[in-house]
Amino acid sequence: MSESLEREERHLARMLRKKAVIDERIANAPNECGLLLVLGGNGKGKSSSAFGMLARAMGHGMECGVVQFIKGRNATGEELFFRRFPEQVRYHVMGEGFTWETQDRQRDIAAAEAAWAVSRQLLRDESIGLVILDELNIALKHGYLDLEQVLADLQARPPMQHVVVTGRGAKEELVELADTVTEMGMVKHAFQAGIRAQKGIEL
Amino acid sequence: MSESLEREERHLARMLRKKAVIDERIANAPNECGLLLVLGGNGKGKSSSAFGMLARAMGHGMECGVVQFIKGRNATGEELFFRRFPEQVRYHVMGEGFTWETQDRQRDIAAAEAAWAVSRQLLRDESIGLVILDELNIALKHGYLDLEQVLADLQARPPMQHVVVTGRGAKEELVELADTVTEMGMVKHAFQAGIRAQKGIEL
Incomplete structure (x- = not known):
């Protein structure tokens, strides 16, 4: 042969x-059940993966909610894009900027708590099939939110609702609770070669 | 104090x-330059991250192209969604299914080659700001395409064009060429608990 x-x-x-x-x-x-996903690690792809799932869910006609716990310097491409569909996506940008930008712990805590109040509304709404809690891990890591309360609210959500949590440094208890957890490892990043964040990629 | x-x-x-x-x-x-990103690893998030970047790029008004090297059993959420915007996204689903579905190496090679011909057109088109080559790594891993040709075509693309390549088992030479590389590590996956792939998440 x-x-x-x-x-x-x-x-x-x-x-x-x-x-x-x-x-x-x-x-x-x-057949079907609501999943809790946690996307962590230092590599590129955590938030973009969440927004890819948002597009997927929208393709299946699901109603979705987004809460961004950190506001960038400018409107991001994902915000510009998904705000085009207010009938299908409730889009909330709640944070005050990266913590090293605001430099005010009390203001950051207040912003995180306001963001969680909005998140909780989504987590109690059966009509919402997917909730994205972008950079929630950062707020938890800095101790801006009560972890026990966050875990309790996540567990009390409607059984068919999916939730995606992003950000570095996920809390152990959240990883424990999650169904799917990805650690995005940075093999290399354009930033290391001195290349600025690019529209459509990081922004 | x-x-x-x-x-x-x-x-x-x-x-x-x-x-x-x-x-x-x-x-x-x-300021600006076209990046080559490679998203690999066994964890959840490779293709979804690529599609999140697609949404970002669309938010910034960029024209984009997608080539999916593997066709699923059904139309995916991302396909259903992004086909709504034919004026901004050229969407091609080219593969014949996962290799363990088709079980025909020659047919897989022919499908991969046809997919690369379409990819190359996108990689030569200056009007396209972002090209997603979804699961290209799988086609390369199985030896369905000529790696040297693929690398040459990637390098010859317009300088401002971003390319995102996804799939497990990225070739060393591709990782070498890339600007940003993420290895998506599976910490855990709902599949391990016997939960089927869910619409809006995996599909």
């Missing part, structure tokens, strides 16, 4: 085994 | 140092 034919056969055998495993997993998995 | 006042002062001093470092970095960074 030629080498390339052998390769084809090995490939086919491998893929048949893989298909059997995956088909079985899919058949046995429960 | 009270403990809480001390805490405030330490916080302020830390944030002032942080602000100085970041302000200097921003001042010294070049």
Whole structure:
């Protein structure tokens, strides 16, 4: 048998085994339930992944809510874009800027608490299929919010509602509670080569 | 001095140092250039991050292109959503399904080559600000495409064009060429608990 034919056969055998495993997993998995996802780590992709899921959910006709716990220097591309769909997305930019920008702990705490009050409304609304809590981890890491209260509100949400939490330094208890957790590791970042944040990529 | 006042002062001093470092970095960074991003790893978030960047870029009015190298069992939420904007996004779903679904190496190679032909058109078009090559890494990993040709086409693209490549098992040479590389590590995934892929999250 030629080498390339052998390769084809090995490939086919491998893929048949893989298909059997995956088909079985899919058949046995429960149908639908609300997931809690936590996207952490230092790498690029946490918030953008959350906003990709927002687009996905909108593609399926779901109503969604967004709370951004940190406000950038300028309106971000995601804000400019998703605000075009007020009938499908409730979009809230609540923070006062990065903590090293505001330099006022009390103001940051007040902003975080206001953001959580809005988040809680979304977490109590059965019509909302997906809630994005962008950079909530930062607010929790700095102790701006009561972790126990946040965990309790997340657990009390409607059973079919998905929640995505982003930001570095996720609290252990939140990771514990979550269904899916990704740590985005930075292999390299353009910033290290002195390249400024780019529109459409970071902004 | 009270403990809480001390805490405030330490916080302020830390944030002032942080602000100085970041302000200097921003001042010294070049203004604009096209980035090559690679999003790999086993964790959840690779494709969704790419689609979040697509939304960002659209928010800034950029024209974009998408090539999906693997076609799912059904139309995904991202496809349903972004096809609503044909004037701003050229959306191509080219693959024949996951390799363990098709079980036909020659058909997979033909599909990957057709997908690359479409990708190359986008990579030669100056009007396109962002190109997403979703799951290209899978096609490269299985040897369905000529890596040298892919790298050459990426390097020959317009200097202001951003490209995002997703998929597990990125080739070393592609990582080398990229400006920003994230490895999405799976801390945990709902699938491990037997929960099926959910609309708006994975689909």
